[in-house]
Amino acid sequence: xxxxxxxxxxxxxxxVAACAVLLALIGYGVAQLVTGGPGAPRCTVxxxxxxxxxxxxxxxxxxxxxxxxTARGLPERAVTIALATAMQESGLRNIHHGDRDSLGLFQQxxxxxxxxxxxxxxxxxxxxxxxxxxxxxxxYSRLPLTVAAQKVQRSGFPQAYAKHEPDASLLxxxxxxxxxxxxxxTTSPPDGKHGDPSAVRTKLRREFGATVLPAxxxxxxxxxxxxxxxxxxxxxxxxxxxxxxxxxxxxxxGWQVASWAMAHASELRIERITFSGLExxxxxxxxxxxxxxxxxxxxxxxxxxxxxx
Numbered sequence: 001x002x003x004x005x006x007x008x009x010x011x012x013x014x015x016v017a018a019c020a021v022l023l024a025l026i027g028y029g030v031a032q033l034v035t036g037g038p039g040a041p042r043c044t045v046x047x048x049x050x051x052x053x054x055x056x057x058x059x060x061x062x063x064x065x066x067x068x069x070t071a072r073g074l075p076e077r078a079v080t081i082a083l084a085t086a087m088q089e090s091g092l093r094n095i096h097h098g099d100r101d102s103l104g105l106f107q108q109x110x111x112x113x114x115x116x117x118x119x120x121x122x123x124x125x126x127x128x129x130x131x132x133x134x135x136x137x138x139x140y141s142r143l144p145l146t147v148a149a150q151k152v153q154r155s156g157f158p159q160a161y162a163k164h165e166p167d168a169s170l171l172x173x174x175x176x177x178x179x180x181x182x183x184x185x186t187t188s189p190p191d192g193k194h195g196d197p198s199a200v201r202t203k204l205r206r207e208f209g210a211t212v213l214p215a216x217x218x219x220x221x222x223x224x225x226x227x228x229x230x231x232x233x234x235x236x237x238x239x240x241x242x243x244x245x246x247x248x249x250x251x252x253x254g255w256q257v258a259s260w261a262m263a264h265a266s267e268l269r270i271e272r273i274t275f276s277g278l279e280x281x282x283x284x285x286x287x288x289x290x291x292x293x294x295x296x297x298x299x300x301x302x303x304x305x306x307x308x309x
Contacts, residue, residue: 043185043263045174052167056266058092059185061105061123063263066175067207068127070256076176077141082130084168085149088161094123106130106153124207175263177255181278184288187266195269195307200235200261203268207260213237230272230306237303239275250300251276257303272306282308 043059045052054062062083069079086092089107098107101117104126108114119125133152134140140148145165150158174183204212213235239254258275265273265282273280276299279292297304 041186041188041266043183045171045179045183047170047173047179047182050166050170052170054092056185056187056263057094059263060267061086061092061094062171063175063260064123064207065105065127066172066256067260068124069131070176071207071209071212072131074131074135075141076172076178078131078134079176080165080168080172081134081140081145081148082127083171084145084161084164085130085153087164087168088149088155089153094121094126096121175256175259177252177259180251180255180276181289183259183262184280184285185262185265186285187282193269194309195233195271197233197235197305197307200264200268200270200305200307203264204235204237204257204260208257212257230309233271233309234304234306237305239300239302254300254303261303261305269308270305271308273303275303276300 041056042053043056044054065082065086066079069082083092086105089102090098090105092105094105095107096103101109101111103110103117104120105123106126106129108120108126108129110117110120114120114129115125120129130152134148137143137148137151140151143151144162145168146158146161149155149161155161170179173179201213237254237257239250239257254275258273258280261268261270261273262280264270265280265285271282274292274294274297277292277297278289279294279297280289284290292298
């Protein structure tokens with residue numbers, strides 16, 4: 001009788017242990033699904049011993065906010081305020097819902113004169129409207145971030161912006177080019193679809209302004225999906241001071257564009273970015289920025305963005 005009891009007890013313990021292992025595996029699987037897993041695409045800015053990571057969707061929106069600000073010649077502080085505001089209002093996601101009729105990155109309201117629903121959910125437009133209001137705040141760059149943001153947003157929770165300031169400041173340092181080569185992204189495996197250099201040019205001009213590119217960027221307008229050569233698939237962006245941002249040093253301007261391209265790499269199917277002797281490739285995206293063996297890419301005078309063939 002005791003032997004049967006021991007046998008049954010041992011069997012029960014084994015079943016319990018097996019169930020525990022199964023539950024642990026299920027829990028791990030759910031956690032990976034929710035978080036995107038250790039190999040999920042993400043973007044990270046690292047500078048001064050600090051880091052901040054985000055999903056590709058958030059990185060695209062952050063890069064757009066930064067580009068619109070720098071295109072207007074606004075200081076890094078303005079970009080930091082805008083990023084912190086969008087972090088609080090939408091988590092840097094272009095959401096189509098909110099309190100009452102609030103929409104978009106900054107939860108702007110059509111009924112409060114911010115624009116139509118379609119306009120507000122356009123990140124370029126939304127960022128531009130935020131900056132339109134911010135620059136009307138006297139001395140905004142010297143104000144506490146919560147005060148500056150609140151004067152634009154009129155939020156019911158004005159102190160909520162404060163908790164985002166450290167991350168927003170770090171992110172702004174990378175996206176505006178002050179912290180060189182600090183912003184990088186990992187991408188998903190290639191899906192076989194081509195990139196389109198004309199789409200890169202169009203988006204660059206829309207977010208940075210028309211002067212970001214010359215009338216021709218060295219390709220003579222070439223570069224269709226069927227082009228085989230890397231040169232035909234490459235958009236070359238001068239790293240120089242522009243009329244929109246006269247105070248930007250060439251190196252900083254170059255890292256602005258390179259970081260922007262990095263954030264948009266998945267969306268625009270970018271295969272390779274080179275600047276200042278460093279390169280990022282989609283194939284080895286987990287390695288971030290690396291030294292390039294291409295001597296022609298060592299210049300700090302231009303950023304090269306090559307799309308997938």
